[in-house]
Structures are given as C-alpha cells and as structure tokens.
Amino acid sequence: MAHAHRNHPTYWAFFIHRVSGVALALFLPLHLYVLGLALAESTAFADFISWSNTPGLKTLETGLVVFLTAHLTGGLRLLALEFLDWRSGQKSLVALSGGISLCLGLVFLLNAY
Amino acid sequence: METDQLSVSIWRGGDGGAYQTYQVPRLESQTVLDVVTYIQREIDPSLSYRFACRVGVCGSCAMTVNGKARWTCRTHVSRVAENGALTLNPLRNLPVVKDLVVDMAVFFDKWEKAMGAFVGDKTRDQALAAVSPSDPKRKEASAGIECIGCGICYATCDVVDWNKDYLGPAAMNRSWTLINDERDVARIPRLQAIAGDNGCLGCHSQQGCVERCPKSLNPTGAIAGLKRHTMKAALKGELT
Numbered sequence: 068m069a070h071a072h073r074n075h076p077t078y079w080a081f082f083i084h085r086v087s088g089v090a091l092a093l094f095l096p097l098h099l100y101v102l103g104l105a106l107a108e109s110t111a112f113a114d115f116i117s118w119s120n121t122p123g124l125k126t127l128e129t130g131l132v133v134f135l136t137a138h139l140t141g142g143l144r145l146l147a148l149e150f151l152d153w154r155s156g157q158k159s160l161v162a163l164s165g166g167i168s169l170c171l172g173l174v175f176l177l178n179a180y
Numbered sequence: 181m182e183t184d185q186l187s188v189s190i191w192r193g194g195d196g197g198a199y200q201t202y203q204v205p206r207l208e209s210q211t212v213l214d215v216v217t218y219i220q221r222e223i224d225p226s227l228s229y230r231f232a233c234r235v236g237v238c239g240s241c242a243m244t245v246n247g248k249a250r251w252t253c254r255t256h257v258s259r260v261a262e263n264g265a266l267t268l269n270p271l272r273n274l275p276v277v278k279d280l281v282v283d284m285a286v287f288f289d290k291w292e293k294a295m296g297a298f299v300g301d302k303t304r305d306q307a308l309a310a311v312s313p314s315d316p317k318r319k320e321a322s323a324g325i326e327c328i329g330c331g332i333c334y335a336t337c338d339v340v341d342w343n344k345d346y347l348g349p350a351a352m353n354r355s356w357t358l359i360n361d362e363r364d365v366a367r368i369p370r371l372q373a374i375a376g377d378n379g380c381l382g383c384h385s386q387q388g389c390v391e392r393c394p395k396s397l398n399p400t401g402a403i404a405g406l407k408r409h410t411m412k413a414a415l416k417g418e419l420t
Contacts, residue, residue: 071247072272072336077387148385150408153401157387 080161084141087134094131125179133172140164186257187265188215190227194276199267200224206264212252213241215266216280229280236394239330243280244269249335251394271335287331287350294351295373298358299366309363317360324357324402326395333389333399345378349389349399352380356402359409371406371413380406 073082104112118124144160184206189199202219213231220227231241236254243252245260246267260266274282302309311318333349334340340348355374358364374380380403389399413419 069247072249072388072392073338073386075388075391077385077391081384081386145385148400149404153398153404157390 076158076161080141080144080164083137083165084145087138087141090131090134091138122180125176129172129176129179132175133168136171137165137168140167184264186210186215186261188219189265189267190216190219190280191269191276192227192279194278197276197279206257210257212243212245212250212255212257212260212266212268215257216243216252216268227280228278237328239328242271242330242332242335244271244335249332249392251330251332254394271331273335273337273340274331282331284331287334287348288329290347290351291354293373294347294355294379295366295370296351296354296358298361298364300363301365302363311362315362317362320402320405321357321360323397324353324360327353327397328395330394332392332394336388336392338386338388339382339384343378343382346382347374347379349383349403352383352406353397353399353402356405359406367409368413368418371410372419374406375410375414375419380410383407 101112101115104115119128141164144164147160148157186204186206187201188204189201191197192200202223204215204218204223207214213234216227216229217231220229229241229243231253232238234241234253236251239251241252242249244250245252245255246262248260249271250260257266268280270276270280270282274284274287277283313319313322327350329350331350333353337346337349339346352374355370358370359367364370376382383400383403385400385404387400390397390401393399410419
C-alpha cells in the first residue's frame, strides 16, 4: 500500500523506460565487445555466434528486442509529450508504445527459430 | 441505513506515531470525512484532522486513503474500502503536525517561489483588459485556476519525494496559468523561477498528479507547456 499511488499506466511506462534504459546501457559494452571479437579473434566470435543460437539465448534476445523497442517508443512518446502541444489520450499512447514493442518482440521470436 | 462495521486504521501522532484502529458504523452514502468526523465526535475527541467546506471547494480535507491521496469529503467509503477496512494517513511529502494534519507552509511557499502571484502593469484608473474567453491561452489559464490547493498532486509526486526543493505540480500549474494570462507582465522572471531541476525540468512526466487531481486538472500538461516556453526563451537568450 506504500506505493499504491504509483499503480497507473503512465507510472509503469516511466518505470519500464528507466529499467530498459539501464538494461541497454549494461548491454551495449557487451555488444561492442562481441563486435570487437569479429575483428580481433574470429574463432572466438564464431564460437559466440554458435552459442547465441541456442533457444535460451534466442529467448533472452527477444527480451532485449522488447526492451530496445520499449525504450525507443517510450522515448518518442516522451518527446511528443514535451515538445508538441498536449493531447489527451496519454494512456492510449502508452498502450500503443507497449503494443508496438511486444509485436516487434513477437516478430523477432517467430523469425528466431 | 446502517449496514455493517468499518475497520479504520488511522495514523496517530507525528513522524514517530503509530496506527490506531477504530470500529465505525457503516452508513449509506458515507464519505471518508464522515468516518473521521464520527471517530472524533463519538470515540476519540483527541483525533486531529482538517476540513472546512465539506463539499469539495476548499481543498483542506485531503488525506492518504488506502495509500492514495484523496479529498475525503467527496470520497465515498464504498469506492475505497478494501474488505471493510480503511487505512488513513496524513498526506505524503509534507511535515506531519499531528495525526492527519500536515503543515502546508512549504507547499504554499513553493507557489511563491514559482512566482505564483499575478504581476500587472495597469492601475485601477485604467480600463479593464478585454480578454476573450475563447482565446486558447485564456482557456489554458481558465483550466489551471480551478486548482483548490488541496496538495493531493504534491503528495502524490515522486519527484517531490526525491528532491525536497522541487516546486511540485500545483505551484507550476499556477505559474502556467499566469504565463497564459495576457495581462501578466512577468513572463521572463517567472520562467527564470521555474527553469532548472527544481522546476519544470525536474518533472519525469509520471503523471501521478493528473491521475489523482480531484478537479481533473492537468499539471503534467502545464509543466510540459512550461518546458516548451523555457526552451524557446533559452534559445532566444532571454533566461540569462
């Protein structure tokens, strides 16, 4: 009950935007390291690619895609909120940004196997 | 019509207080303010709470009801009781005086810091300004001035909780009404007062203020408008 005031869609949109931002910030160095392997150690890179083709990794990648698109669509929603004239239907925009993220995650998952 | 008993846990004391539970007869069309009034008059006269108009005009009876800030005079028990129980706390983000009474001084001090007072340049001998009610800016101002100063948005705002110097939604809603008041002549000093992390740039657009405002006002929209005005003024070099 201490945080009951937070239980509404625009708060959860804020929360997901923050958490996805932190997750992507942690992921980016790893991503750049793996790309670096392609240049420096091609065998290690090939091993990583084959490891990343396992079902568990594909599922984790789907989560990553959802986080990335959630951060992108949530960011666009915030830019519109702050730089354009206010419009009603902010919760609909939250639903739209969340829906786009989940759809893109599903598209990735369907193509992953 | 008495239908049942209501179990009401109320925060008693100041910051180091504790909950005390009372059994209150459940009545038809009973408001949360009716409940605390019953407790004070029939059970425990030492209970402190604040109210005045009882009809949603004065904004003085706001409390935290089951974790959410609400105006208690217009909140029916039937809408908020959970399993026949209510938990009442003073408003968040404000110093507790005693029981359900908070010190609102810091809340209204921030209205002053946000330059919430009108600044005109006409004397009483000059003609009244002709302001069209259909003008978009006047519509923004007319919406914002419906604020009753209850402090519910301030108590709900997480940014106020995180940054004690943050002006808060109500103070900046007030600034926004004056930015849109064509008779006001203090636009730039007012933007200087609300620019920065303690002002409009600190808002994370969580919109809890919009969610909870009992008058259905839009403080987040007001703050977003202030951000746009601040940005345009900064680009023109008007804020230096």
